[in-house]
Amino acid sequence: MATSLKWVVGTAFVSIGAGAAWAQDAPWGLPPGCSTIAPEVDWLYNFIFVITGLVFVGVEALLLYFCVKYRRRPGGKPGYSHGSKLAEAIWTVSPALVLLFIALVQLPTWAKAKIDFPDPTTDKDVVVVQVLAERFKWSFRYPGRDDKFFGPAQDIRKADDAAELDDVILRDFKLPLGAKAVMPIRSIDVIHSFSIFNMRVKQDAVPGLRNRVWFQPTGFYVAPVARSSLWVNPEQKFEPTSKPAWNDWEFIDSMQKYAEKYGSKSVAVETSPSIGFSGGAFRPMSQQAVVTVYRNDEILEKRPVAEAEYVIVPYQVACMELCGQGHYTMVSSLTVLPPKVYQHWYEARMKEREEFALQDDLLNVWKLWRD
Amino acid sequence: MSTEGHAGSAHAEPSFFRKYIWSTNHKTIGKQFLFTSFIFLGVAGFLILLVRWNLAHPGEPVPLIGKLLFGGSGAVPPEKFIFLTSMHGTLMIFFVIIPILVGAFGNFLIPLHVGTHDMAFPTLNALSYWLFWGACILIVIGIVMGFASPQDQDMAGWTLYPPLSAYAGPVMTWVLLAMIFVGFSSILGAVNYLTTIAKMRAPGLSWFRLPLTTWAQFITAVLQLLATPVLAAALTMLTFERVLGMNFFTPGGLELSGQPVGHSGGVPLLWQHIFWFYSHPAVYILVLPAMGMASDLLSVGARKAIFGYKAMVLSICAIAGLGFVVWAHHMFVSGMNPYLGMGFMISTMLIALPSSIKVFNWLGTLWRGQIRFDTPTLNAISFVAMFVIGGLSGIYMAATPVDIHLHDTYYIVAHFHYVVFGGSLFAVFGAVFFWFPKMFGRMMNETLGKIHWFLSFFFFNSAFFIMHVVGLAGHPRRYASIAFLEQTLGHMQWMNRMITYSAICLGLAQLVLIFNFFWSVFKGKKAEPNPWQANTLEWTVPSPAPEHNYHVVPTVHHGPYEYGAGNGKDWMSQVESAGAAPSSERH
Numbered sequence: 001m002a003t004s005l006k007w008v009v010g011t012a013f014v015s016i017g018a019g020a021a022w023a024q025d026a027p028w029g030l031p032p033g034c035s036t037i038a039p040e041v042d043w044l045y046n047f048i049f050v051i052t053g054l055v056f057v058g059v060e061a062l063l064l065y066f067c068v069k070y071r072r073r074p075g076g077k078p079g080y081s082h083g084s085k086l087a088e089a090i091w092t093v094s095p096a097l098v099l100l101f102i103a104l105v106q107l108p109t110w111a112k113a114k115i116d117f118p119d120p121t122t123d124k125d126v127v128v129v130q131v132l133a134e135r136f137k138w139s140f141r142y143p144g145r146d147d148k149f150f151g152p153a154q155d156i157r158k159a160d161d162a163a164e165l166d167d168v169i170l171r172d173f174k175l176p177l178g179a180k181a182v183m184p185i186r187s188i189d190v191i192h193s194f195s196i197f198n199m200r201v202k203q204d205a206v207p208g209l210r211n212r213v214w215f216q217p218t219g220f221y222v223a224p225v226a227r228s229s230l231w232v233n234p235e236q237k238f239e240p241t242s243k244p245a246w247n248d249w250e251f252i253d254s255m256q257k258y259a260e261k262y263g264s265k266s267v268a269v270e271t272s273p274s275i276g277f278s279g280g281a282f283r284p285m286s287q288q289a290v291v292t293v294y295r296n297d298e299i300l301e302k303r304p305v306a307e308a309e310y311v312i313v314p315y316q317v318a319c320m321e322l323c324g325q326g327h328y329t330m331v332s333s334l335t336v337l338p339p340k341v342y343q344h345w346y347e348a349r350m351k352e353r354e355e356f357a358l359q360d361d362l363l364n365v366w367k368l369w370r371d
Numbered sequence: 372m373s374t375e376g377h378a379g380s381a382h383a384e385p386s387f388f389r390k391y392i393w394s395t396n397h398k399t400i401g402k403q404f405l406f407t408s409f410i411f412l413g414v415a416g417f418l419i420l421l422v423r424w425n426l427a428h429p430g431e432p433v434p435l436i437g438k439l440l441f442g443g444s445g446a447v448p449p450e451k452f453i454f455l456t457s458m459h460g461t462l463m464i465f466f467v468i469i470p471i472l473v474g475a476f477g478n479f480l481i482p483l484h485v486g487t488h489d490m491a492f493p494t495l496n497a498l499s500y501w502l503f504w505g506a507c508i509l510i511v512i513g514i515v516m517g518f519a520s521p522q523d524q525d526m527a528g529w530t531l532y533p534p535l536s537a538y539a540g541p542v543m544t545w546v547l548l549a550m551i552f553v554g555f556s557s558i559l560g561a562v563n564y565l566t567t568i569a570k571m572r573a574p575g576l577s578w579f580r581l582p583l584t585t586w587a588q589f590i591t592a593v594l595q596l597l598a599t600p601v602l603a604a605a606l607t608m609l610t611f612e613r614v615l616g617m618n619f620f621t622p623g624g625l626e627l628s629g630q631p632v633g634h635s636g637g638v639p640l641l642w643q644h645i646f647w648f649y650s651h652p653a654v655y656i657l658v659l660p661a662m663g664m665a666s667d668l669l670s671v672g673a674r675k676a677i678f679g680y681k682a683m684v685l686s687i688c689a690i691a692g693l694g695f696v697v698w699a700h701h702m703f704v705s706g707m708n709p710y711l712g713m714g715f716m717i718s719t720m721l722i723a724l725p726s727s728i729k730v731f732n733w734l735g736t737l738w739r740g741q742i743r744f745d746t747p748t749l750n751a752i753s754f755v756a757m758f759v760i761g762g763l764s765g766i767y768m769a770a771t772p773v774d775i776h777l778h779d780t781y782y783i784v785a786h787f788h789y790v791v792f793g794g795s796l797f798a799v800f801g802a803v804f805f806w807f808p809k810m811f812g813r814m815m816n817e818t819l820g821k822i823h824w825f826l827s828f829f830f831f832n833s834a835f836f837i838m839h840v841v842g843l844a845g846h847p848r849r850y851a852s853i854a855f856l857e858q859t860l861g862h863m864q865w866m867n868r869m870i871t872y873s874a875i876c877l878g879l880a881q882l883v884l885i886f887n888f889f890w891s892v893f894k895g896k897k898a899e900p901n902p903w904q905a906n907t908l909e910w911t912v913p914s915p916a917p918e919h920n921y922h923v924v925p926t927v928h929h930g931p932y933e934y935g936a937g938n939g940k941d942w943m944s945q946v947e948s949a950g951a952a953p954s955s956e957r958h
Contacts, residue, residue, distance in 0.1 A: 030776065030843050031859060041772045048770055052763040059730060059759050066737040067752065070673065071744065078935035079739030083679035083732070091731040092682075092724070099720040102770060107713065109772040114709035135628065189627045190535040191639055193704065193779060197845035197859055202704045202775045206639050207534055208622025211706040244862045277858040316859045320779040320847050322528045324535060325450040328850035368626060 032246055034315065034336075035199040036216040040109040042200075047105070051098060113200075117214050118180045125216075127179045133192035133205040134365050136326035138317060140173035141366065145350050149371075168349045169362045172272065172314070174335045176342035177255065180216040188368040193321035196334055204321055210370075219253035220336040221246055221313035222262055225305075226281040241280035249313060255338060266295045268308035269341050272333070275311055282311050292345075299344045312337060395493035398916060400500045401479030402810060405803075407507060408470040409885075414514070415462035416878050420871075421447055422455045427864075427871035429852035440518065452851035453526050454517040454542065460529030461546060464657065465553045466510060468791060470503060471799050472660040473560060473595070477588045479810065481564055483909035484585040486573025486927065488919040491566040499559040506552035513545035528849060530650070533620035533642050537612050537634065538627055547610045554603040561595035564588055573908070575927035579684070580945070582907045582931040583677065586684050587663025590691045594652045594659075597695070602649035605642065612637070643705060647698035655694045657791050658758075659687060661798035662729060665754040667931075668801050669736050671905045672748025674941045676932035678735030679728075686725035686732075693722040703774050712771055719769040726762050730755065741941070746820030747903070750801030753828050757793025761786060764839065779849075782842025788835045800824065800884070807888075808902050812915035813895030819887040826880035834873035837866050904942045907931045911946055 033042050120126040130141040130149065143149050144166035175181055185194050187205035194213065195202040203213040223245070252258045268275060274289035275282050289305040312335060319330035337345065358366075391399060421440070424433050425447040432438070437445025447455070478496065482489050490496045517526075526543055527536035536543055568581070568589045581589075611617040616633070620642045623635025670677050677683055699707060699715040733755045742748065764786040768774045777783065800823070807815045841863045846853060853860045853867070901910040908925055909916060925946045933943040 028840055028843075031845055037772075041776060044770055045767065045773050045776075048767055048773065052766055056759065056763055059734065060756060062734055063737070063752065063756055063759075066734065066740075067742060067744075070737060070740045070742050072674075072741045076741045078674040078741040078941055080676070080935045081678065081739070082676045082932070083682070083735065087735065088679050088682050088728070088732070092728055095727045096724055099723055099766075102766065103717050103720040106716070106770045106772055110709065110713065110716075113772055113775060114712070134626075189625055189632070190538070191532055195779075195845075195847075197776075200772075200776050202778055204705045206706050207625050208637075208639065209706045241862050242865070245858060280861065313858075316856055318845075318847055318856060318859075322453065322532070322535065322849045325453055325525060327453070328449070328847075328852060329855055331855040364629070365626070368624060370624065 031197050031244075032251070033198060033200055034218055034220075034251070035201070036218060037109070037113050038198070038200045038218075040112065044106055044109060048102060051102070117182060117212070120182055123180065125178060125180045126182050127175055128182050128184070129173050129175075130369070131183050131185045131194055131205065132365060132369060133185070133187040133189075133194065133319070133323075133330075135189050135324050136319070136330040137171065138194075138319075138330065138332040139362055139365065140170050140332075141369075142168040142170075142173075142346065142349070144168050144353060165358055165363070166350070166353055167358075167366075168346070168353055169358055169366060170349070172317075172333045172335070174270075174337055174342060174345060175217060176339040177217070177219065177336055178339065180214060182214045183212060185211040185213060186369055188365055190323045191321050192319045192323050192330065194317070195320040196315055196317050198315045199334075202320060208370075217315075217334075217336045219251055221249040221251055222258075222267060222310050223249040223282050223313050225268065225275060225308050225311050226283045229284055229286065243280075245277070245280050246313075258338060262310060264296055266293045266303075266307050266309045268292065268305075268311040269294050269299075269337055269345070270335060271311060271314055274305050275308070282313070284308075294338065294341050297340070299341060393497070395489070395497045396918065397478045397482050397490045397493070397496060398810070400496055401475050401477075403500055404470050404474030404478060404503070407503070408467050408475060411462050411466040411507075412471075413881075415459050415467060416881070418455045418462070419459040420875055420878055422452060422459065423871040423874050425452065425851055426853075427868040429854050447851075449851045450525075451517075453528070453849065456849055457526035457528050458514060458517060458546075461550070462510065463791070464529060464653070465550055466507065468657050468795055468799075469553075469557065469653075472795060473557070473564075473588070473591060473656065474500070474503065476584070476660060476664060476799075476802055476806070477560065477564055477591075479806065480584055480909065481567055481588055482571070483809070483912075483916060483920060484582050484907055485568055485571055486576055486908045486921060486925045487567065487571040488921065490563045491571055492563050495559050496563050499556045499563065502552050502556040502559065506549040506556065509545050509549035509552060513542045513549065516545065517542050530646060531609065531642075532646075533609060533612070533637070533639055534625065534632070534634075536609060537621050538632070544610065544613055547606050547613070551603060551606050551610070554599050554606065557595045557599045558603070561592040561599070564592035565596065568592075573925050573927050576908075576945075579681065580927055580930045582663075583666040583680070583683055583687075584660070584663040587659045587661075587666075587687055590687045591656050591659045594656050594691050594694065598649045598652040598656075601645060602653075605645040605649065608645075609642070640702070640705060640707065643702050644699070647701045648695075651698040651701070652691070652694045654787075654790075655690055658795050659690065661754065661795040662687070662758075664802045664805075665751045665798040666733070666736075667905075667907070668747045668751035668798075668805055669733055669755070670932050670934065671805075671903050672745065672751060673737050673740030673742045674934045675736050675738075675740040676930075676934055677732065678738070679732045680930065680932060682728055683732055686728045689725040690722060693718060693725070697722055700769060700774075703771050704778050716769060716771045720766075723762065723766060723769070726758075730759055730762070741935075745804075745903075746815070746817060746824055747801040747805035749821065749824045750797045750804065753824070754794055754797045754801065757789055757797060757831075760836075761789030761794055764789065776845070777842065779847060780842040781838045781846045781848060784848055785835050785838035785842055788838070793831060793835065797827070800827065803884075803888070805903065806909075807891065807895075808898030808914045809909055809916050811892050811895070812898055812913075813891055814898050814902060815891040815895060816887050819883055819890075823880060823883040823887065826883065827877065830873045830877035830880060834870050834877055837870055841866050841870075901944075904940075906933060906942055906944050908945055911944055 118126050120128050132139050150167050185203055185205045187207045192205040194205055199215045201213055201215045203211050268291040274285055274291045276285050284305040290302045291305050291308050293300045293303045293308055314333035314335040317332040317334055430446050432445030525540040527539050608619045612619050618634050618637045620639055621634035621637040625632040666677055697719045700719045703712050768777055804815050804820055844860055844863055846860055898914040900913050927945045928948040931945055935941045936943055
């Protein structure tokens with residue numbers, strides 16, 4: 001017992017040390033984890049990797065060794081044995097202990113991910129963003145000026161005059177650095193699955209079911225903008241690259257670090273529709289495109305795309321549950337922004353809502369939201 | 372249920388039609404299942420190669436056959452993708468693996484292994500095959516419709532999750548009806564297997580003298596009898612929802628493409644619970660018979676008794692029992708209560724235990740053996756090697772927080788292909804070689820067999836191992852291409868191409884098997900009664916096995932694994948009553 005415990009603890013210790021390197025050593029491991037839950041998930045992954053790796057190497061090596069050692073020889077005689085109770089007891093009890101340990105060690109992480117949600121009423125860091133899935137699009141709702149979602153379901157269904165709706169509804173979503181996102185999830189047609197790879201987030205959107213998910217991003221990537229324009233047709237072909245793009249990008253996990261590295265640089269704070277990703281880099285979609293640029297703590301709107309030296313990288317959001325023929329196109333994004341930029345962006349979206357009514361396609365699907 | 376009056380040679384030779392087509396003989400029905408499933412193995416493999424082509428070269432024409440199949444430029448249209456991948460899964464599970472393992476080898480081997488003339492209910496057995504034929508006709512209609520019609524091809528994956536499956540095109544109804552037929556075929560087969568094994572064992576053949584192949588078939592039949600009716604109920608509910616407008620799985624207030632859906636009051640998760648309550652045991656239906664056959668092949672190949680026979684039997688029983696309480700581990704991110712997820716996580720960890728016991732016992736069987744590297748043994752050893760990988764990768768998914776990331780990615784695809792292809796199908800390859808002489812009276816060609824084994828083993832691994840890597844990065848299942856996820860996954864495209872090229876080679880390698888099979892049926896070396904020097908009862912009769920198996924009902928004196936007992940030769944048939952016969956009990 002003592003030996004096996006020592007072995008388990010020792011393995012755990014080794015895996016903690018080697019953890020980050022293995023889990024996120026792209027292209028062979030997990031994509032970079034950029035949320036508070038990610039290190040725990042990745043540690044667990046690494047821990048299981050060590051254990052299963054040892055068993056894998058051990059069993060396959062033994063199998064190979066037996067195949068060589070006990071190959072048929074002329075005149076050879078096989079041993080006669082129906083088994084050994086002791087050996088069987090050993091290889092029943094030891095995997096049982098290891099499996100039990102894995103079962104117990106993961107419980108706190110699971111609870112953190114799916115059970116212990118931060119409370120929006122008491123936790124000031126919480127940003128509630130509702131997610132609605134339809135074939136084959138995502139949309140996201142912020143509460144808007146009154147800081148309240150549009151009241152009970154009946155009200156929004158009666159909202160014939162779309163102008164009275166102050167909620168901000170968009171096809172992608174943004175969060176301020178440091179925020180905890182609490183996201184109720186609904187679907188209006190079939191089952192979808194809301195997934196953000198880098199956040200280690202996945203939750204099905206099931207019609208008729210009130211699902212939700214929460215996570216806290218730890219930072220964002222800043223990438224240089226390539227000067228050559230985007231030319232490929234994203235519907236059809238793309239140019240594969242040999243290494244993950246984020247290997248060349250800088251991860252920013254605090255505003256101090258951001259100020260040191262990019263404070264005086266021209267950083268575009270949103271991509272679509274001005275800047276697209278192709279051939280391993282972000283490129284202007286056209287020379288006429290305009291972007292919002294963050295430089296010297298100032299936010300400059302509608303600047304020519306040529307001005308942007310860097311861009312804040314959005315995290316990709318994908319549908320992971322088969323939802324029909326366009327399933328593979330059901331992709332959106334989350335952009336984590338410096339808090340000041342986020343406030344500016346949110347203010348602009350609320351103002352936009354005051355001036356222009358919500359588009360019919362969005363209003364019509366959001367009338368189906370059920371609280 | 373006496374077996375005394377059935378000494379076969381007294382019967383007149385039946386007509387060609389009675390003998391080969393409308394037969395009630397278990398061996399003929401087994402071969403019929405084998406041929407039918409092999410045809411669908413080819414079809415399902417071909418469908419997935421089209422899918423793989425589009426993943427490697429999105430929007431590019433399929434070489435040679437693209438224009439013929441899809442018209443236009445010859446590229447796989449994105450809207451065909453779901454049809455192709457759903458049909459691949461449905462065919463492979465319900466029309467290939469289950470019918471080969473249970474229908475073909477169960478039918479062929481059970482009466483031979485228990486020492487009787489035929490199944491307990493031969494007519495019911497024939498009915499089971501002809502119901503399967505009904506299913507084949509229905510699914511072929513579905514396949515043809517899917518290729519022919521642009522509107523009708525929508526499907527919902529092999530898991531058929533509603534509401535998508537409730538809305539999907541007419542192909543879906545044909546598939547549902549086909550699966551209902553397969554289900555009834557399975558249930559009838561299971562009744563037959565259970566009765567035959569329980570009541571018709573030869574004198575002296577106690578439960579713990581049964582070969583593991585037959586033990587696995589027995590437990591599989593229990594699983595089928597208990598689980599398949601649940602699937603049949605679910606399929607019937609879904610069919611009624613689609614055809615008769617009933618409501619089980621679709622809640623109210625939904626809209627599809629702007630149109631209100633005329634359903635209300637259903638619950639989508641209900642389907643997932645019912646479906647996986649069947650389909651998780653079905654995963655074990657897909658592998659338990661393969662485990663049984665691989666055990667026998669290993670023991671014969673290594674000239675060693677099975678290490679821990681009783682532990683092997685008990686672990687089959689444990690897998691089957693626990694298999695009924697792990698189903699919701701497919702639903703960790705579905706919105707099911709997360710506390711429920713914890714319970715299913717623990718039961719899932721438990722079920723890894725009997726599988727690991729089996730692996731260690733297979734190693735123990737090889738230990739101190741005299742391993743003969745003929746084709747059946749090579750395939751059986753490959754089964755163990757691949758099943759280890761499939762089993763270990765399952766632990767990642769059982770760990771709920773890791774599953775959040777891995778769920779519905781290619782990691783899952785890699786995992787279950789290591790179990791079902793690397794495991795079950797390699798055991799099937801071995802079993803086809805091993806029992807071919809008893810089926811057709813001739814030997815398959817060893818050289819071609821080894822070439823086929825090597826090519827399959829090599830290309831299987833180069834296709835599927837790398838899927839773990841793309842899955843870890845997040846590559847979703849059932850995506851027509853990753854063009855829209857280029858920022859996250861673009862650097863994996865070379866791996867996608869490598870998988871595709873390997874899969875094509877893997878498909879081509881099966882031509883060697885097909886050639887070897889048919890060439891050997893007609894031109895193979897004539898087989899002796901017992902070419903492998905094996906102990907079980909089927910090797911005491913001539914090859915091929917005669918119409919009614921045994922002239923005289925055999926009397927069994929000991930267990931099936933008395934190899935290397937030191938009686939002058941390294942094997943001892945179950946019917947030998949050598950005075951110094953060791954006890955079949957474990958030491």
